[in-house]
Amino acid sequence: MKDQVHSAARRARIAAATLAATKRVDKDAALHAMADALVDRTASILAANALDVETATAAGTGENVIDRLRLDADRVAAFAQGIRDVAALPDPVGEIVRGSTLPNGLRMQQVRVPMGVIGMIYEGRPNVTADAAAICLKAGSAVLLRGSSSAARSNAAIIDIMRDAVAVTGLPADVIQQISADDRSSSTHLMQARGLVDLVIPRGGAGLIQAVVEQSTVPVIETGIGNCHVYVDADADLDMALAIVMNAKTQRTSVCNAAESLLVHKAVADAFVPRVVRALQDAGVTVHGDPAFCDADADVVAATDDDYATEYLSLDISARVVESIDEAIAHVRTFSSGHTEAIVTSSLAAAQRFTAGVDSAAVMVNASTRFTDGAELGFGAEIGISTQKLHARGPMGLAEMTTTTYVVTGDGHVR
Known part of the structure; x- marks a missing residue:
């Protein structure tokens, strides 16, 4: 050979x-x-x-x-x-x-x-x-x-x-x-x-x-593999956030730019968590959540650190309520594969803080993680998404x- x-x-x-x-x-x-x-x-x-x-x-x-x-x-x-x-x-x-x-x-x-x-x-x-x-x-x-x-x-x-x-x-x-x-x-x-x-x-x-x-x-x-996150900020438009989460998770599950983890700021958790859980479940997604998500629905599965670190490539998502944008950034830096993260927010300051704080090849602001793709970004067909830092990074x-x-x-x- x-x-x-x-x-x-x-x-x-x-x-x-x-x-x-x-x-x-x-x-x-x-x-x-x-x-x-x-x-x-x-x-x-x-x-x-x-x-x-x-x-x-x-x-x-x-x-x-x-x-x-x-x-x-x-x-x-x-x-x-x-x-x-x-x-x-x-x-x-x-x-x-x-x-x-x-x-x-x-x-x-x-x-x-x-x-x-x-x-x-x-x-x-x-x-x-x-x-x-x-x-x-x-x-x-x-x-x-x-x-x-x-x-x-x-x-x-x-x-x-x-x-x-x-x-x-x-x-x-x-x-x-x-x-x-x-x-x-x-x-x-x-x-x-x-x-x-x-x-x-x-x-x-x-x-x-x-x-x-x-x-x-x-x-x-x-x-790299794609353990991608969507963070819904305190200043998020919740209709926009729901549309982005659903697209990022369900549009196609078997690809590296599909969302695998959802983070929600506590300020909007009461309004958003029940709503997003219901929408995800209606689409056949199993939610693996922290206590706040488990309290929202009896069918939410209790999440572990292994869940937060997993690239599911299936109709599963890990989820957590965070106290602040800094806690969201810390969670991403702990569990992300460095592929793509997304923030949904109407705050320019929050967007800038998030994009500077996470350490990934691509960061989406008010857009689905599914856009980390060479063709979508105008490069033509891509050869892959690089998650390293030398020579090439991203699509x-x-x-x-x-x-x-x-x-x-x-x-x-x-x-």
């Missing part, structure tokens, strides 16, 4: 050298060809996906996981449109990040350049296959895609279609390659292919991410998939 992974990485390096010198018009043509081919061959993708879903269902896989795995024509069309959206974005390669003329006359420019070869290790979601391929190609890098065995047929179908489309446009098909999920060691060989692979990005559950961070010898951008779009080179131009300068 090591030989297979390293062989794929070597082919990727050759393809990446060609891609790095490719003009935007040609990269965009390849992206449009990929999107069109995925739509045209939707039936073959869905046939492969049906087998993956059938296998997962027979194995007793949870519905929230199957939801991330399952494709339909609309979902295929959506990630194909995501590829077109990436094509419409400016090319990050060649962008001048900063530049100046030094006192000695040297002209210095920091320029975005491709990363080279990027390895993706991810779970369950076939749309990641298309998103990652599109972003890496536009950013000038080859990508090695190691999805989970549960989505192996779906991923293979999507990758084969994209490779065929890329080749038709004249670019090397090896800018997109699948790493087999038949052997678990393939992940290890990919994340330890230092010198062949320039960057590894894990995307999935806490176990996968931790394993890659701890075992990789290739640099890693850590995409990772095209710019985050590049590195930089300093180009210094002189006129016979010597030091």
Whole structure:
């Protein structure tokens, strides 16, 4: 397996050298060809996906996981449109990040350049296959895609279609390659292919991410789990707060930007807690609450610290009444995964205090946590949400998939 992974990485390096010198018009043509081919061959993708879903269902896989795995024509069309959206974005390669003329006359420019070869290790979601391929190609890098065995047929179908489309446009098909999920060691060989692979990005559950961070010898951008909070402040519009909580929790539960914890200021608790509990329960959500929430309804389950630390990815939410905004911030900093937090308030001072006090990749003011998404923020399809602090943080779009080179131009300068 090591030989297979390293062989794929070597082919990727050759393809990446060609891609790095490719003009935007040609990269965009390849992206449009990929999107069109995925739509045209939707039936073959869905046939492969049906087998993956059938296998997962027979194995007793949870519905929230199957939801991330399952494709339909609309979902295929959506990630194909995501590829077109990436094509419409400016090319990050060649962008001048900063530049100046030094006192000695040297002209210095920091320029975005491709990363080279990027390895993706991810779970369950076939749309990641298309998103990652599109972003890496536009950013000038080859990508090695190691999805989970549960989505192996779906991923293979999507990758084969994209490779065929890329080749038709004249670019090397090896800018997109699948790493087999038949052997678990393939992940290890990919994340330890230092010198062949320039960057590894894990995307999935806490176990996968931790394993890659701890075992990789290739640099890693850590995409974290989403234990996201909504805090309803003393100065909140309660109608707005209810709408935001319900959207953040129930619009789609199996995604990392879904809300998993609710905090309510005591000043509005009497008015808001019974109302939000009733609405959540009507939507099928189990509330795991502190005594104040338990007093509001007999069906509220008593919460523990484990509940407050949990990314449910299901119709469950932890909840607590807090004495102050400072207590809310302290709770978030204790239990958050650093993904996304939201405050609902009409107070500018409270909003500023909250955004400065929490330490997360994204903070929403009077908006749902569900907006932490590359497409929603105008980046096109994203490759993941980074919860680390080095190089990239938050939704990772095209710019985050590049590195930089300093180009210094002189006129016979010597030091």
